[in-house]
Amino acid sequence: MEQEFESSLLEGAVTELSRLPGLGRKTALRLALHLLRQDEEQAVSLGEALIAMRRGIKYCTVCHNISETDVCPICSDPRRDPSVVCVVETVKDVISFEKTRQYTGLYHVLGGVISPMDGVGPDKLEIDSLVDRVKGGGIREVILALGATMDGETTSFYIYRRLGDTGVIVSQLARGVSVGNEIEYTDEITLGRSLINRTLFADSFGNG
């Protein structure tokens, strides 16, 4: 392919930047020219941080979350309850749950959800390793915390069946009206579920 820019160094940087999702060549050029206007230190720090991150981060052998060590800090934290495992789709979901500061159990990162449309079957996800982990003993409850989407629900049901003979408690996140949302703007399926799964008002003060 013909070079777009006179400078092959600029061409290289723009090409590499535009391989990132959501960045077209126009945006990539804008970012590259911005870096050229800054101190050399900024581009060097960015470049080195990306390389160090990719080289230094691996996946936890227990829960498949990102980790700088074989077993991640969450799995090896003695203050956390190893008898509860929250099953999530991605590493980002672990970050979201950690930010709530409400959860003290461990995680299991699937790496996606079953999606026949995208050619993702159960074998491409960390489902076998979840079943093995539960069969290994010591786990009382598995919380399915996947998206409330068609693929998420399918995956939850698949995992529920796979765990059927282990005797573990399988729960899932409550479905209901989002905090801060008006009833008027809540869809009817969510409203229906929130009615069926209604909770005692007194419990909403956190002493349930």
Next chain:
Amino acid sequence: MEQEFESSLLEGAVTELSRLPGLGRKTALRLALHLLRQDEEQAVSLGEALIAMRRGIKYCTVCHNISETDVCPICSDPRRDPSVVCVVETVKDVISFEKTRQYTGLYHVLGGVISPMDGVGPDKLEIDSLVDRVKGGGIREVILALGATMDGETTSFYIYRRLGDTGVIVSQLARGVSVGNEIEYTDEITLGRSLINRTLFADSFGNG
């Protein structure tokens, strides 16, 4: 500041990415997690390309365009006409004009336009060096190719006055209806200018 992520390598990469203009921490995290899912080679290539670009690219001592050499390939190209200099705001504008393949003269990159609102005075731009270049001789025409904005027009007028006693021809880009645009959607100031500066129809076939 407290770390947002357990991994300081992820924290470092997200922090550096989010220093880029237009990238918030959410987008930075998305990009970092994307790189973690790709082959190590991709993050390393990106990091190295950014560092190599920043270290290898400097500014042409003649026209102030980006260059890997002291004098850029455009300024040192013997096939180009050194008697015509096109004054542009940024490096990006040089790329845009080069893409037209219509221009065979040289450039002068100002590095911005005069903008009292943003605290940019003439001394922060490559205007003195333009005047020196013209006074150095050998230049017949200076084409002002700045934006048709308030700041762009102010800067053009300032440069026009600074070049007043050099005897050089000072021209500016034609203002008119954008190619592909309907009259209906063209603003009245542009329409007025396009009427005053109308050209002979026969000239539009390129033989003018």
